[in-house]
Amino acid sequence: CEGCFNCTLLGVWWHKFKHSVDDLLWRSNVHKCGDNCYTNGQESCKSLIGGLATKEMIVDPESGALNMKKGEIQMNTLTPLLTYLLRCNTDVTSLPSGTAIKAVVAYVTEYVTKPGLKTYCIFDTICSVFDRNSELIEGTGKQHKKAR
Template sequence: IYGETGAYYGTVEQQGRLTLHLHLLLYIKGALPPQEIRNRLMTEGSEFEKSLITYLEAVHVGEFHNGDLATMQAKYPVPTDTNSTYQNPTLMMPVPPPSWCKDKKCSECKRCVQRANWWSNFWETTDDLMVKSNIHTHHQAYEPTAKDRKAAVTKGLKTKYKGAKGCRNKDGICMARFPREIFPESVVDYSDGSLNVKKLESDINNVTPMLTYCLRCNTDVTSLLSGTAIKAIVAYISDYVSKASLKSYQVFSSMYDVLHQ
C-alpha cells in the first residue's frame, strides 16, 4: 500500500477494557529524510511537490469517498431493526477482489464487470466502516453515582467502578485534538517546506481506505514529515514497550510458546 517497507517499530497496547491497540511507525524504503523533503518542497511548483502530494493523497484520506459526513450518516444509520437485512461491515470479513482480466483494453467482459462491482462495493463498505468506527464524538468525564457502583457490584465486577473518562479536559478542550483543521486541497508553505495534506472532514481521523476495508475498525494513519514528529512517535511507542506490567495477551503468548516447545 505505502511502498516497500524499510523498517518498522511498534507495540501492541492493552487498553483498560482489555482490547488490543497497535501503535506502529513504518519506514518506507528509499524515502528521503524529512529535512530534505522540506527543502525540496520550498521550490514552488516542482515535480517533486506534485508527485509527493499525489502519493500522499492516494495512501491516506481525511474524507469519505461518496459524500460528506452528514450524507454518510444519513445513508448508513445505526440499524435498529433486528430483522433487518442490513449487515454491519464491522462484523463481516472483507471480500477479496475477483481475478483480473488480462486484456488491458477490455472493460465489458464478465471479469471486468465483476471487478467494477467489487470496487463500487469497496468504497460503499469503506464509507460505512468509517461512519461506524472513525467519527469522533466528544464525551465529558462521568463520575459514577452510588447506584452505579452498586449495580457494578451486582454484575460481579471486582474492580472499583470509576465511571467514564471523557475526552475533554477541565477547560473543555478535546484531548484527542478534535475537531481537526480542514484543508480543501493540499497546501505547501514555501517559506519552510511544510505540507498540509487535503482533509475535508474535521471529526474523523485520516485513514488508508484499503487498511480500513481489511481491518474493519478505527485506524489513524499519518504521514510524518518532520524529524520532531518522528521522535515524538518513537518516544510514545517506547513508553508502551517499556511498561513493566505484563499484560494478559503477553501471558497467554508466553504460555503458548512454552507449551509448544
C-alpha cells in the first residue's frame, strides 16, 4: 500500500535503524591505525584487520568456509541487526567445522571463567590505603595541601 500510516511508521523506523547502525559502526567498528599498531618494527598493522573487499559472499570450495561479503577493509565482518541489538563492536564469523566451534567455545569459556580480582581483596586494599593515610583524610588544610 502507498502512504498508509503503518507503512509510513515502518519506513521511519527503518530509516532510524540504518542511521543508528551506521553511527554505531563508525564509532566502534572502524579501525583507525595508531602508534600501537606498528610496534617492534612491523610494517603492517598488528590488528590484522583488512584483507580483501568482496562484493558477495563466496564459499571456499576446498575448505567449505564462507567468506562473507565485505565492502570495507578496515572493519570486522558484521551483521547490522546484531550491531543494532548489542550496540557495540561485533565480529561475525562463519564456523564451518566442529573444530572451529570447539575453539570458540573453549575461548569463550576461558574468557568468562578466568579468575578475577576478588571483592575482599579490593576492600582490603582500600582499607589499607585509608589506614596508612588517615591523618591526611582527617587532617588540617595544610596537610591536605602537602598531600597534593
